[in-house]
Amino acid sequence: MDPFLNxxxxxxxxxxxxxxxNVNLLASKGxxxxxxxxxxxxxxxxxxxxxxxxxxxxxxxxxxxxxVSVSSPAKAIEHGIGMIHQHFSxxxxxxxxxxxxxxxxxxxxxxxARARIRQLCSDFDFNVxxxxxxxxxxxxxxxxxxxxKALFRDVSILILDEPTSVLAPTEIAPFLKGVRKLVxxxxxxxxxxxxxxxxxxIADRVMVMRHGRVEGVLPxxxxxxxxxxxxxxxxxxxSETVGMPKAEKVRNDTSSxxxxxxxxxxxxxxPGGAEILQDLTLTVKAGEILGxxxxxxxxxxxxxxxxxGLKRQTSGAIHLNGTxxxxxxxxxxxxxxxxxxxxxxxxxxxxxxxxxxENLAFRSIGDDRFMSGGLISRRAMHEIASxxxxxxxxxxxxxxxxxxxxxxxxxxxxxxxxxxxxxRNLLVVVQPTKGLDVGATDFxxxxxxxxxxxxxxxxxxxxxxxxxxxxxxxxxVMAFGRITGVVDPENTTLQDIGLLMTAAPEEVx
Amino acid sequence: MIxxxxxxxxxxxxxxxxxxxxxxxxxxxxxxRGGLYNIGLEGQILxxxxxxxxGSFATGSAMIGLGCGIICGLISGLLLGYMSxxxxxxxxVGGIALxxxxxxxxxxxxxQIFGAQAGGARVNGFSQINIPFLSxxxxxxxxxxxxxxxxYLLIGLAIAAWFWLMKSHKxxxxxxxxxxxxxxxxxxxxxxxxxxxxxAVSGALAALxxxxxxxxxxxxxxxxxxxxxxxxxxxxIILGRWSPIGAICAALFFGFCxxxxxxxxxxxxxxxxxxxxxxxxxxxxxxxxxLGAKASAPASVGLPYDREHR
Numbered sequence: 057m058d059p060f061l062n063x064x065x066x067x068x069x070x071x072x073x074x075x076x077x078n079v080n081l082l083a084s085k086g087x088x089x090x091x092x093x094x095x096x097x098x099x100x101x102x103x104x105x106x107x108x109x110x111x112x113x114x115x116x117x118x119x120x121x122x123x124v125s126v127s128s129p130a131k132a133i134e135h136g137i138g139m140i141h142q143h144f145s146x147x148x149x150x151x152x153x154x155x156x157x158x159x160x161x162x163x164x165x166x167x168x169a170r171a172r173i174r175q176l177c178s179d180f181d182f183n184v185x186x187x188x189x190x191x192x193x194x195x196x197x198x199x200x201x202x203x204x205k206a207l208f209r210d211v212s213i214l215i216l217d218e219p220t221s222v223l224a225p226t227e228i229a230p231f232l233k234g235v236r237k238l239v240x241x242x243x244x245x246x247x248x249x250x251x252x253x254x255x256x257x258i259a260d261r262v263m264v265m266r267h268g269r270v271e272g273v274l275p276x277x278x279x280x281x282x283x284x285x286x287x288x289x290x291x292x293x294x295s296e297t298v299g300m301p302k303a304e305k306v307r308n309d310t311s312s313x314x315x316x317x318x319x320x321x322x323x324x325x326x327p328g329g330a331e332i333l334q335d336l337t338l339t340v341k342a343g344e345i346l347g348x349x350x351x352x353x354x355x356x357x358x359x360x361x362x363x364x365g366l367k368r369q370t371s372g373a374i375h376l377n378g379t380x381x382x383x384x385x386x387x388x389x390x391x392x393x394x395x396x397x398x399x400x401x402x403x404x405x406x407x408x409x410x411x412x413x414e415n416l417a418f419r420s421i422g423d424d425r426f427m428s429g430g431l432i433s434r435r436a437m438h439e440i441a442s443x444x445x446x447x448x449x450x451x452x453x454x455x456x457x458x459x460x461x462x463x464x465x466x467x468x469x470x471x472x473x474x475x476x477x478x479x480r481n482l483l484v485v486v487q488p489t490k491g492l493d494v495g496a497t498d499f500x501x502x503x504x505x506x507x508x509x510x511x512x513x514x515x516x517x518x519x520x521x522x523x524x525x526x527x528x529x530x531x532x533v534m535a536f537g538r539i540t541g542v543v544d545p546e547n548t549t550l551q552d553i554g555l556l557m558t559a560a561p562e563e564v565x
Numbered sequence: 566m567i568x569x570x571x572x573x574x575x576x577x578x579x580x581x582x583x584x585x586x587x588x589x590x591x592x593x594x595x596x597x598r599g600g601l602y603n604i605g606l607e608g609q610i611l612x613x614x615x616x617x618x619x620g621s622f623a624t625g626s627a628m629i630g631l632g633c634g635i636i637c638g639l640i641s642g643l644l645l646g647y648m649s650x651x652x653x654x655x656x657x658v659g660g661i662a663l664x665x666x667x668x669x670x671x672x673x674x675x676x677q678i679f680g681a682q683a684g685g686a687r688v689n690g691f692s693q694i695n696i697p698f699l700s701x702x703x704x705x706x707x708x709x710x711x712x713x714x715x716x717y718l719l720i721g722l723a724i725a726a727w728f729w730l731m732k733s734h735k736x737x738x739x740x741x742x743x744x745x746x747x748x749x750x751x752x753x754x755x756x757x758x759x760x761x762x763x764x765a766v767s768g769a770l771a772a773l774x775x776x777x778x779x780x781x782x783x784x785x786x787x788x789x790x791x792x793x794x795x796x797x798x799x800x801x802i803i804l805g806r807w808s809p810i811g812a813i814c815a816a817l818f819f820g821f822c823x824x825x826x827x828x829x830x831x832x833x834x835x836x837x838x839x840x841x842x843x844x845x846x847x848x849x850x851x852x853x854x855x856l857g858a859k860a861s862a863p864a865s866v867g868l869p870y871d872r873e874h875r
Contacts, residue, residue, distance in 0.1 A: 070873075107751070110873055128872075130753040145748035147741050149864065158741045159752035162734045205752065 060084045060244060061213065066105055066115035073452060073461060075101040077268040079115070085212065088235070088245045090259035090276070092252075092288055094493040096451070096463025098268040099248045100142075103215045106246075107139045108132040130159070138206035139215040142222070142491075144198050148191040152184050152201045156208050169208075176207050180234050196227040203234065214238060215246040220254060221491060232258055250288075250493040252281050266290050289495055310344040310529060314377070316513025317363065317482050322372030324358055324537070332358045333369070333537045340482065340513040345504065347528030347545070348517040350557055355537035356517045357399055360486045363515070364396045365389045377481055390419065395479025397471050399486040401464075405471040408460035412450065413441030415459050416474050448473045449499070465496030472503055479512050486517045501527050521553065533557055569704055575824045576708035581782065582827075583820020584716050585610065585774035589798035590805065590812040591723060592770030597807060598730060599763030600743040600865045604660020605645045606771045607795025608667030612637040613772025615671040617779045618786035619678050621688040627780050630688065634776035635769045641667060642768020646761045653869035664795070672788040679786065690780035691715065713781040715773065719813070722770070726809040739763060743863035746870035756870055771795065793846070800849040804856055807863060815852070822848040 059082040068076040076098050083089055091099045104110045106117070108126035116123055119135055126132050132139075146155050156173055157165050177184055182200045190198060199219065206214050216235070220228050235258060239245050249255055255262055256276060264271040264287040271287045317340040324333035333355050340346045350356055361367040363374060365386040373382045376392055384392070398404035406415050417426050417437045426437050441455035448469045450462070459467055468488065475483065485504060489497040504527065508514045518524050524531055525545040532542045533556035541556040589606045596603035603609075613634040620626075620633030641663065648659040679686040691713040699710035730736040741749040742759050750756045778790055797819050804818075805811030826844040829836075 109751075128755075129751045130755060133753040139751070141751075145745065145751045147744040147748050149744050150737075150741070154737055154741075155748075155752075157734070157737065158749055159738055159754035160734075165734050209753075 060120060062118035062121075063106075064116050064118075066102070066112045066117075068101060068105060068110055068112050070461070072454075074268050076105065076112070079265075079268075079270050081263060081270065081273065083244055085244050086239055086242045087261065088239045088247055088259045089273075090255040090262040091246055091248045091265060092250060092255060092262050092284060093265035094250065094288060094465065094495055096466065097265040097288075099265055100217055101268075102265070103139055103217060103246065103248060106132070106213070106215060107137055133159075133209050133211075136210060136212035137215075138209055138211035138213070140199065140202045140206060140217060140219060142217040142219075144202055146190045146198060146201060149189060151189050152186050152193075152204070155190060155201055156205045160209075173204060173208060176204055180207070180237060181230070182234070195222045196231070199223065199231070207238075211243065213244045213246070215248070217248045218250075218491070219247070220249070220251065228254075252284060255284075256281065264288050285494065288493075310341040313341040313343050313511075315375070316340050316342040316344075316377060317515065318373075318375040319359075319363065320373050320375070322359075322362060322369045322374065324355075324362060324367065325370045331537055333362065336372070336537065336539060338532055338539055338542075340515055342481075342513050343508055343511045344529045345508045345514040345516050345527055347524035347531040348515065348534055349521055349524045349531055349553060350519065350534035352519045354534050354557075356519075356534055357486060358537075359534070360396070360398070360484050360515070360517055363482075363484055364394060390478060393478070393480030393482065395475035395477075395483040397468075397475050397483070397485040397488050399490070401467055401471050406459045406467055409458060411456050411458055412445065412462070412470055413437050413455035415470050416441045416444055416455070419474070420478070444473045448503075465492045468492060468496065468500060472500060476503060476507050479507060482513045482515070483507050484515045484517070487519065488516075489518070489520060489523055497523070521550070525553075571828065573704045573708050575821070575828060576705065577712075578824030578827060579817055579821040580709060580712055580716055581820070582823040583817035584719055584781075585777050586794050586798050586801060586819050587719055587723070587813045587816035588715075588774035588777060589771045589795050590801035590816045591719075591726060591809055592767040592774075593798055593802040594805070594807055594809050594812045595726065595730075595739075595763050595770065596767035597802060597866045598743045598863055599739050599760050600746055600863060600868070600870070601646070601649050601760055601764050601767075602656040602660060602867045603642075603645065603764065603767045603771070604657055604799070605641065605663035605667070605768075605795075606660075606774075606798050607791050607793070608664035609638050609641045609768045609771035610775040610778070610791040610795050611667050611671040611789070612641045612768075613775030614779045614790055615675055615775070615786055616772065617776040618675070618686075618688050621690065621780060622679065622686055625689050627689050627691050630690075630780055631776055634772050634779075638769040638772020638775075639765050640768070641772070642765040643761065645768065646764035649764065649869065650757055650760050653871065656867050656869070668789060671786075675786050675788065687784050688779065688786075690784045713777075715777045715781050718773070723809050723813045730809060735759075740863070742870075743866060746865055747872075750870070750872060760870075771798075774798075797845065797849050800853055803862075804849075804852050818852070819845050819849055 061083040063079060063081040066076055066079040079102055091102065093099045101110060105112050106126065108128045108131050111127065117126060118124065124135055126135065126137065147158070153170060153173060157169060182204065184197055184200050184204065185193065190201065199222065220231065223231060235245060247259055259276045261273055262276050262279065262284060263273045264284060266288060319336060319338050322333055322336045323331065326332050336359065338346065348356055358367060362369045365384065373380060375381065376394065381389055381392065402408060420426065425440060427433060428436065438455060445453050445455050450466050450469050459470060472488065488500050488504065492500065504514055504516065516524060516528055528545055530542055531545050532539045533553055534540065535557055543553065589610055593603050593606055616637030617630040617634035621630030645659060645663050648654050649656045693711050693713050696710040700706045702710065730740065738749065738754045739759050742754060742756050746756050774794060775791065779786055798816065801812050801815035801819060804815035822845040826841040829841045830838045
C-alpha cells in the first residue's frame with residue numbers, strides 16, 4: 057500500500073542560501089513525527105513547502121499515492137494540510153470565530169458552523185473566550201484558536217511549528233494532551249521542536265534535519281537521546297559530549313569585587329498608575345553574573361529598560377561604578393560601557409533590512425575604527441565584521457548578507473557580538489536564548505560567561521529558570537516588580553524559587 | 566425665515582459638493598480595508614469625469630456617460646493594482662504617478678475629443694429627481710430629497726458597502742487581508758484576487774465622483790476639475806475611521822464647509838474670497854489633528870504582501 061504522504065527530492069534555495077536539499081519522507085496517518093534540528097536547519101522551510109507558502113525548486117509531494125501540487129495555502133487546505141506557525145497567523149482585530157471562518161466558502165459559515173466550533177472546543181477541552189478580540193487573548197488561547205481553525209478545516213496533516221515555545225509551563229501538558237487526541241483520531245502530526253524531552257514524550261518518529269538535509273528518520277522509542285542530539289549537531293561537539301564548560305563551570309568569587317551596578321529603591325509607575333517596579337534594590341558586582349528569575353511580565357523587561365535608559369524611573373537611583381547615572385541619556389550610558397541585549401532582537405536588537413556588517417557597526421559608527429577621513433570606511437567595517445563573523449561562527453559567513461536572511465540563532469549572535477564589545481562595565485541581557493537551539497544556547501551562555509570572567513558585571517534576565525540557575529553566580533527572583541529573594545543557585549531548590557516567583561503581593565512585604 | 570432659506574441652501578450645497586468627495590472616500594475605504602493605499606483617487610476622479618463627458622458627448626445619453634466613466638475608473642484602478650500588488654512598488658509613489666499620468670492624459674484626450682475651444686463641449690447630464698412628498702418638506706425637502714440620481718446612488722452604495730464589508734463573509738475576508746494578509750492566505754483567502762477586486766471597485770467609486778462633477782454639476786469636462794477632492798477624500802477616510810458610513814459623513818462635512826465658504830463669499834464681498842477658499846482644506850486639517858489621533862488603520866495597509874518573504 058502506498059504511504060499516506062510521500063515526499064521525494066524536495067529542494068529549495070533562497071538566493072545563495074540552500075534551505076532544503078533533497079528532502080525525502082514517508083509518513084502514514086495517525087502518526088506523530090517530530091522534526092528536530094538546530095535553528096536554520098530547514099525545519100520551518102520544509103513545513104512551508106508542505107503548506108504551499110514556498111514553492112520547491114525540485115521534488116514531488118504525493119498524497120495517498122497521487123502527486124499533488126500545493127501551489128498555495130488555499131490548495132493545501134483543499135488537500136487537508138494545515139500549519140500552526142510559531143508566531144501565529146491570526147487577525148488581531150477580530151475575535152476567535154471570525155478568525156476561524158476567514159476564507160471558508162459561504163456554505164460553511166452558517167449557524168451550524170458556530171455550533172461546530174463550540175463542539176470542537178468542548179471535544180478537545182479547549183478554553184476559548186469567544187467574546188474578546190485575539191489581541192486581548194493570552195498566548196495559550198491564541199494557539200487554541202489556531203488549532204480550532206485547522207480542525208475546523210478538517211486537516212488530515214497538521215504541522216506544529218515549535219508550539220510549546222510560546223506556552224507557559226502549565227499550558228504545555230494540556231496542549232500535548234490535545235495533540236495526542238488528534239493523532240489518535242488519525243491525523244498525521246508534524247511536531248517541529250528542538251526540545252528532546254518533549255519529542256520523547258509526544259512523537260512516534262523523529263526526522264532529524266541539519267543544514268537543509270534529512271540526517272535520519274528514527275523511531276523515538278528505541279533511539280537514545282544522545283544519538284538524536286549527535287545527528288542534529290553533526291560533527292560539532294556538543295557540551296554533553298565534551299563535558300566542558302557546562303558541567304564544570306567555574307563560579308567566580310566576587311565577594312570582594314567592587315560594585316559594578318547598584319540599583320537603589322527604584323520605582324516605576326506607568327501612565328495608567330500601575331506600579332511596575334516597587335522599591336527595587338539590587339547590586340551587581342564586577343565580574344559577577346546576577347540572574348533575574350521570574351514569571352514573564354513581572355517587571356523584568358522594565359528593569360532592563362530603566363537600567364539602560366530606555367525608560368526613566370519614577371524615583372530611586374542607579375549607580376554605575378559608583379557614579380550616579382540615574383538621569384543620564386542612553387548615549388552617555390553606552391559611552392560609560394553598558395551593553396544591552398534586548399528581549400526582542402527583531403524589533404530592538406537589529407535592523408533586519410541592513411546587512412550583518414552594518415548591524416555590527418551601527419551605534420558605534422562614530423568610532424575611529426569605522427572611520428577614515430571623517431567618512432565611514434566600508435573596508436574597515438567589512439574587515440572588522442569578517443573577524444566577528446568568524447569569531448562568533450555566524451552563518452552563512454557573509455557579512456554583506458541582510459540580517460533578515462539569517463536564522464534566529466545567528467541573528468542573536470550578531471546582537472551579542474556587538475553588545476559584548478560595548479560592555480566594558482556592565483552587560484544587560486534579556487531572554488538571550490529565547491527560541492535558540494541547544495548549540496546556539498551553549499554558545500551564547502559561554503560568551504556571557506567569558507564577559508563576566510573579564511571583570512564585567514552581567515545582569516542576566518530570563519524566564520527560563522534552568523538557564524538562569526545554570527549560568528548565574530547569584531539569582532534574584534522578581535515578582536510583582538520587586539525582588540522577592542536572592543538565592544545561591546548551588547544551594548537552593550526549585551520549590552523555593554517557585555515560591556518566591558509566585559509570592560502574592562501581600563506576602564511580599 | 567431668511568435663516569431657514571439660507572440653511573436650506575447650505576444643505577443643498579453640502580449634498581452637491583460633498584457627493585464627489587464621498588464617492589472617492591468610499592472607494593478609498595474599500596481599498597484600504599483590503600490593505601492597499603489608493604493615493605490615485607485624484608487621478609481616478611479625472612478619469613471618471615473624462616469618461617462620463619466623452620460617453621455623453623458621443624451618444625447624448627447620460628447613462629452611457631455614467632457607464633463609460635465607471636469603466637475608466639475600473640481600468641485606472643486595475644493599473645494601480647498591478648503596480649501595488651504584482652510589482653509591489655511603493656503604494657504612495659504608485660498613486661502619485663497615477664495622478665500625474667491621469668492629469669496629463671485626460672487633458673490631452675479632452676482636447677482630442679472636444680477640440681481646444683474654451684469651456685469645452687457641453688454634454689447631457691442628469692437632472693434632479695424630486696422624491697414625492699419628502700421633497701415638499703420645508704428646508705430638508707429641496708436640499709436632500711430633490712437631488713440628482715447620483716446622490717441617491719451614493720447613499721445606496723454606502724449602505725451596501727457597509728453591509729458587505731462588516732456583515733458578509735467576503736467582506737470579512739477582505740478585512741482579514743487588510744489586517745494580516747498572511748493569516749488570510751493561510752486560511753485559504755485568495756489574497757491577490759481580493760486585492761485586485763478591492764482596488765478595481767475603489768477606482769470605479771472614485772470615477773463616480775468625476776461622473777457626478779460632469780453629469781450632475783457642470784455638464785462639461787475641464788482640465789484638473791478634481792481640484793484636490795481626491796486628497797480631501799483621503800482625509801475623510803481617516804476621519805471616518807475606515808468605515809463606509811463614517812467616510813461618507815466626513816466627506817459630507819467637508820462638503821458642508823465648502824458650501825458655507827461659497828455663501829460667505831457672497832455675503833462678505835469685502836473679504837478677499839481666497840481666504841474663504843481655504844476653509845474646506847483648513848477644516849480637513851483641523852479635523853484630522855483633533856479627531857484623527859486615535860484612529861487605527863487596517864494593520865497591513867500599504868505593505869505589499871509577498872508570500873515567500875522571509
